[in-house]
Amino acid sequence: MSGRLTVRVRVQRPGLTVSADLAVEPGEVVAVMGPSGAGKSTLLEAIAGLVPLDAGSIRVDDDEVASPRRRVAPQRRGIVLLRQDPGLFPHLSARENVAFGLRSRGESARRARAEADDWLDRVGLAGIGGRHPRELSGGQQQRIALARALAARPRVVLLDEPFTALDPATAASLRTMLADQLRAARTTAVLVSHDALDAAAVADRLIVLEAGAVTQSGSVREVLHAPATAFGAALAGVNRVVGSVTGHGDEAVWRAGHLSVARPGADPGSVAALFRPGDVRLEAPGASAGSGVVWPASVVRLEPTVGAVRMVVADPPLVVDIPVERAADVRPGDHVQLALPTAAITWA
Template sequence: MSRSSDAAAGLSARVAVRRGAFVLDAALQVPAGGVVALMGPSGAGKSTLLRVVAGLAPFDEGHVSLGPRTLDDGPGRRTPPAGRGVVLLGQDPRLFPHLSARDNIAFGLRVHGAGKDAASRTAADWLRRVGLDGVGDRRPAQLSGGQQQRVALARALATAPAALLLDEPLTSLDTETAGDVRALLHHELARTRTTAVVATHDAVDAVALAGGLVVLEGGRVTQAGPVREVLADPATRFVAAVGGWNRVVGTTDAATWRAAGLTLPRPGASGASTATAAVFRPGGVRIVAGPPARPGEWAARVVRLEQTPAGVRVRTAEPDVAVDVVAEHATGLGVGDTVTLRVHPDDVRFVDLVAGRVS
């Protein structure tokens, strides 16, 4: 099936949605044939934004454009979902239970005008592409969760959408299956040059699938840019946590940075007092014996202990810092205990906070 005239069209949206106390006011730009990841905590507005772009939810003001076409511009113009060339795929594959895998894929093609035989051949080809050759006659109930998601992806891409919106498509899958479907997604999105937005909580999804990253928190975009740059330079605690960093906001004064009881040297800093975030890995922090005795050591209160595959993550307060230790080093530790922590200054990166930047 050939692509529509909007093939490899860029997606542009700026929408405001007001629903009681919740306000979504966000912009989204995806280059033609590009993939952008959309991340944010639960309730940030990711699904609402995707539903607006797909035409499934109204908005109060703004616009949605796909290539040269304006799909929505508020009350003046609204293209119905079926006429957009936009497909939204979520956690639930939403396959027709009474149709076979092949017929589920063919159904979308028939809706877009393909003949029965042509649709069946194309559906069989897509089953082969997604690694399901030989299961075309099975109904969804006879397929695993991963297989169902592959069929749903094949059905979405087979219609050659101008834009594909993926709302947490891997969340319900086990780790191994999610990895397989992620690799399939990466390959097919690149091969078909489909303009796509992937909403996810997983940094692995963002890095593996997308070139750009938009972070949505509290209904607003708090950071946007190339995926690796955003994750390496977190503007908020949420982004820092997603990227696997500690992010502690303090003040640089002369050549010293301070936050709560933590003091670190910052050679070469200007004499002006500057709001600065210190960024460092949880694995770069150590629990040491005795009271703090030098720069880079501080006393902290344990507020939570989290078991991890590699050991224990110790969460501390004042300041809020995570420490990754092997299990035996956490023996005897309890919530409320005070520990001395150490981070080597060479393992810390400082980011000066600019006016208006969320901390």
């Protein structure tokens, strides 16, 4: 039976202190995202019981499973942790791998195998119950691992980058299957991922973890629509440029580096401008601002993207998506002129 997960923890690791609070309601899926080294895996390991707490507590419903003075064994928490490695038993068939958790809970061999076949069918692997892990693809092994976890009816499922080692097509298929099965089973889950698509497709809420601390939390839509940090903006695929409003009334202007935008009536202070890389245009010198703003920038580097080129510029730092054919016109160190419609800017 899925449970309510309440986490208020501090874990000290070499060079990093993870201090995070989160609550996951029964049947809810929460995604945790952050840059490498932010403490995401440490947070999952603490919940799973693999690392001790320095402060705080972890509860599933009313049961305290961890605190500095109490540490329930991982296998007794009703919590399952799935990693990139499916962790299947190589000597057992797919059916017996799924049945393992059921047998450990006291189910008869016959009933466990029948339920295992049912779960293999649910994850799209009907008819392969007799095959061993070495005979299966990475995607099939991940499906079996998920079936094994859900068949045991855990109170909480933790998923640590489950799709990272898979090719894009397999990952897309598994993402859809995971969302369907977690919701069908009403499973409480925490998903750590580096891909915003995982959060958008699977999760109800998104938590951003940076340098061991939660920097933003809300619905997936809220966080991606109004990112509070540069990392969140990168997840959402937007530029987040922090500047300051100076002046008053009709004279108020927001500035960041060489970029300035008239903001009549805005209050003075620090404000972030949000806009998409594709809304910025590379213009010829002397072009008119029209209904937007123009400013000079220096090119830092060029990066390939799907069907385009991303140009990283300075003063202020941001990224611009340009067509592949325009990439031949610019080089790192060049000075260019950029334009942006003011209607494309969201203020935060």
